[in-house]
Amino acid sequence: xxxxxxxVAGGDSSELPVSLRSAQxxxxxxxxxxxxxxxxxxxxxxxxxxxxxxxxxxxDRNDFSFLLNGEKINFDFAYITIHGTPxxxxxxxxxxxxxxxxxxxxxxxxSALTFNKFSCNQYLKGFGVKxxxxxxxxxxxxxxxxxxxxxxxxxxxxxxNLGGSSFGVTKVKAKEQIQPAIKKxxxxxxxxxxxxxxxxxxxxxxxxxxxxxxxxxxxxEVVTTNEFFDYDAKYNGQVDExxxxxxSEELTKRxxxxxxxxxxxxxxxxxxxxxxxxxxGDKINLLEINTTPGxxxxxxxxxxxxxxxxxxxxxxxxxIENKF
Numbered sequence: 001x002x003x004x005x006x007x008v009a010g011g012d013s014s015e016l017p018v019s020l021r022s023a024q025x026x027x028x029x030x031x032x033x034x035x036x037x038x039x040x041x042x043x044x045x046x047x048x049x050x051x052x053x054x055x056x057x058x059x060d061r062n063d064f065s066f067l068l069n070g071e072k073i074n075f076d077f078a079y080i081t082i083h084g085t086p087x088x089x090x091x092x093x094x095x096x097x098x099x100x101x102x103x104x105x106x107x108x109x110x111s112a113l114t115f116n117k118f119s120c121n122q123y124l125k126g127f128g129v130k131x132x133x134x135x136x137x138x139x140x141x142x143x144x145x146x147x148x149x150x151x152x153x154x155x156x157x158x159x160x161n162l163g164g165s166s167f168g169v170t171k172v173k174a175k176e177q178i179q180p181a182i183k184k185x186x187x188x189x190x191x192x193x194x195x196x197x198x199x200x201x202x203x204x205x206x207x208x209x210x211x212x213x214x215x216x217x218x219x220x221e222v223v224t225t226n227e228f229f230d231y232d233a234k235y236n237g238q239v240d241e242x243x244x245x246x247x248s249e250e251l252t253k254r255x256x257x258x259x260x261x262x263x264x265x266x267x268x269x270x271x272x273x274x275x276x277x278x279x280x281g282d283k284i285n286l287l288e289i290n291t292t293p294g295x296x297x298x299x300x301x302x303x304x305x306x307x308x309x310x311x312x313x314x315x316x317x318x319x320i321e322n323k324f
Contacts, residue, residue, distance in 0.1 A: 003076040005035045005320065006049070006064070008092065010042040013084030014167040014188065022081040022295040025302070029295070029312045030079075035320070038075075042082065064099055077320055078103040081292055088292045089115040089162065102323035104270045106291045114266065114289040118161050118193050121286060127265055129258070130285045133196040136161060139186065145175045148194055155197040158182055160189035171197070200279035203245050205259045206293065206301045208271040208315070210322040215315075216256040217304035221245035241300065243307045251282050258284055270319050273300055 007030075009023035010016055023039045030037055039050045040059060047059035049066045057066045065074045078096055080087045080103055087105075090112035096103045105111060114120050121131040135151055137143060148156065158181035159169040168188030170181035185192040206217040223240040245252070259274050266289070273293035277285045293301050305312045 002034065002036050003320070004073060005030065005037050006040045006075040006078045007037060008040045008042060008078050008080045008087060009082060010040075011082035011084045011087055012044060015083035016043065018294060019081055019083045019087075022083070022299070025296040025299065026079055026081055026316065028297070029302070030316045031313050034317065038073075040078075042086070064096075064101060075101060077101070077323060079316075079320070080105045081295055083292055083294070085115075085162070104319050104323075106269045106272070107267070110266050110268055111291055114272075114291050115162055116191075117159075117288050118191070120289060124262065124265065124286060129262065130283060132198055132285060132287075135194045137182065137192045137194070139190040143182075143194070145178045148178050149175065152194050152196045157193075157195045157197060158185050159193055159195070160185045161191035161193045162189040198277045198279050198285055200277040200283075200285070201245075201247075202275070202277050202287075203247070203255065204273055204275045204300050205255055206271060206273045206304045207256075207259045207263050207268075208319065209263060209268075210318050213318065214260065215308070215310075216260050217301070218244040218307040219247060219252060219255055220300050220304060221247070241303060243300075243303045247278070248282075251278070251284075254282075255284055262286075262289065271301055271315070 007023045007026050009019045011019055020041065027037055027039060041048050041050065047061060048056040049059055051057055051068065059066050063074065065072050078101055080092060082088060082092065086092045088111060090108040093103060093105065093108045093111050097108065106114065113123065118134060118136040121134070125131050133152055135143065155171055155173045157169060158172055168185045170177065170184055172178055172181050182192055202222040203219050204222060205219045208215055221242040223242065255276065262274060263272060268291065271293060273290045275287040277287055279285055293299065295301060302312055305315055
């Protein structure tokens, strides 16, 4: 019997269109001989499944089922590809745990921790992982321009603590840009991070583990002429992505070893992608961890899978079958 898989996309953040593109990517990658696949789109309380005839049907939130030609269809597995809330922050994971439906990504705790960039970085700092100096503001809190310059320095990055795809992020070079940048970040999330700028080479490394396999992918180097790896660089081609990255063999091994170690420290599940900056003296600095990384055909993970000489279809099957 074929398992029935929900590819869960959408969400309640600015990243909804990116998530829908990832869902199409995952649908194209998965083994259709082995699985019955449906894309489920979620936005607020609108939960709909895309039917084979092009129509949509509502999902019953009581048991995450739907009706097809009068027959009730239950899902055996959920592949979560929501970037942002509720799929990257643990909420959806808790829902599926209650329904006892296995899913692709990290559990509630790990999803919530990694989604909160500041908390995650401070936690990993305790394990010796290098991170940028930073300050966090919660809604209603403020900081003076002078305090930012004194504690963090310029240039710096001001960004939402919760979110992705570089929405609400500003690279601040002058004092007068600080308060507008803080406001812009607060428009995206209720917490804002002010983070010291690190000069160096930006890289990203994917990884997944199953009961009997560990796979750390080749590293991608991110080169953009933009101020930083912003939305246009990520999704409108204003970037060069070099896989494998132009790093020494020794540095490559160090990055891959650190990626595997972070996966284990946090207790991750499924595919994750960790972004770093390599600064002077080959120092590896953690930027952030993505537990539902982009999965369009041109996203980093599919690129890295190809560079590893693997078939993305087999990787998807590994992720699903590992939960049974």
